[in-house]
Amino acid sequence: MAGMDMSGGSGMAAMSLVGTGRKLAAGLLALVLLAFALRWLARAFDAARAMPAGVPEPVAGIRADALSPACHAAMALGMAVMFVLLL
Known part of the structure; x- marks a missing residue:
């Protein structure tokens, strides 16, 4: 079209590191929260399987x-998913 200024390059084609710190922080938080979720989940499974001495059958x-x-574990997993979605 006549009169359009095409001299400058597109800003979207240029590579920049703006916002990398936020993505890195969200990724690290997601990994840490996933580790916490797995640790708490393992504790929950261990507590659910534990049988007190002298009890022949599981009690309520x-x-x-x-x-x-x-x-x-459920809350930490939910927060990890939230931080993954921020990436």
Whole structure:
């Protein structure tokens, strides 16, 4: 078209490192939170499998101590997913 200024290059074609720090921080936080989630999930499984000495069968109250680490694992996993989506 007549009158269009085509002298400058497109800003989208130029490579820049703006925002890299935020992406790196989000990636690191996602990895750390995933590690926390796996650790808490392992604790929850261990607590759910644990049988007190002298009890032949599982009782209803045994698995109650597995709920807290399982809840923490679910929250940490949700936060890790959130930080992954920020990338």
